[in-house]
Amino acid sequence: MELILYQIDAFTDTIFGGNPACVVPLNKWLPDEIMLKIAKENAVAETAFFVDKGEKIHLRWFTPEIEMDLCGHATLATAHCLTTILDYQKGEIVFKTLSGDLFVKVENGQYKMNFPSRMPVVDILPPTISKSLNIKPKEILKSRDYVLVYENETEVRNIEIDRQLFDQINIDPGGVIVTAVGDKCDFVSRVFTPQASILEDPVTGSAHCSLIPFWSKRLNKKELYAKQVSERLGKLYCEDKGDRVIISGQAKTYSIGKFWTE
Known part of the structure; x- marks a missing residue:
């Protein structure tokens, strides 16, 4: 065929x-x-x-x-x-x-x-995830994915993963989002998936199903401009619509x- x-x-x-x-x-x-x-x-x-x-x-x-x-x-x-x-x-x-x-x-x-829309709720970070991160988050939430909130964009950019530890985690089919307020946008993020052939996803639309309602509430804004600050960089224009999000x-x-x- x-x-x-x-x-x-x-x-x-x-x-x-x-x-x-x-x-x-x-x-x-x-x-x-x-x-x-x-x-x-x-x-x-x-x-x-x-x-x-x-x-x-x-x-x-x-x-x-x-x-x-x-x-x-x-x-x-x-x-x-x-x-x-x-x-x-x-x-x-x-x-x-x-x-x-x-x-x-x-x-x-x-x-x-x-x-x-998938608003994340406060959760506890499994020890294996915590130990696999070189910088600890200030807030921990979860929906399908874990959402880890950091102090600033620099911390998000500097996150490093100990893959040997990280791959022991099973969050099927989810991953770990790290996020913070952006320097030149409303918020930034990176996304990592354990046990995947591609550890860091360059741009993850589905992660924004959780990021948009979270940052919309935190920043008191319905329309947001986001960047996923992977090596390839992604630009996303976002809107919170209650039970739906526009990406x-x-x-x-x-x-x-x-x-x-x-």
């Missing part, structure tokens, strides 16, 4: 920035084990597979290790693929996913994703290719 693969950099306006995702259109679902093997072969943080069923586009995301319940950057990449390459004509894209229906609109070159960003197509599977 011949399939098309699009690699797209999400949450950036330049090639080699943001977070790379692969997008694979399908006529029908492949076996899960095949999609997982494809994701592993692609060797990026997430590969999105979709089947267009008319009113809704059914969308699934796979890391090289597992299927995810929610992924922002690969959703943005899929929306970019549909609208700029595949000539998708509807004004709003509705994705049917494991996290319910997700809605994406394209406005002024921005992909505006309507995602569920917006740009994307650039890196490559288009073909591959074959049995």
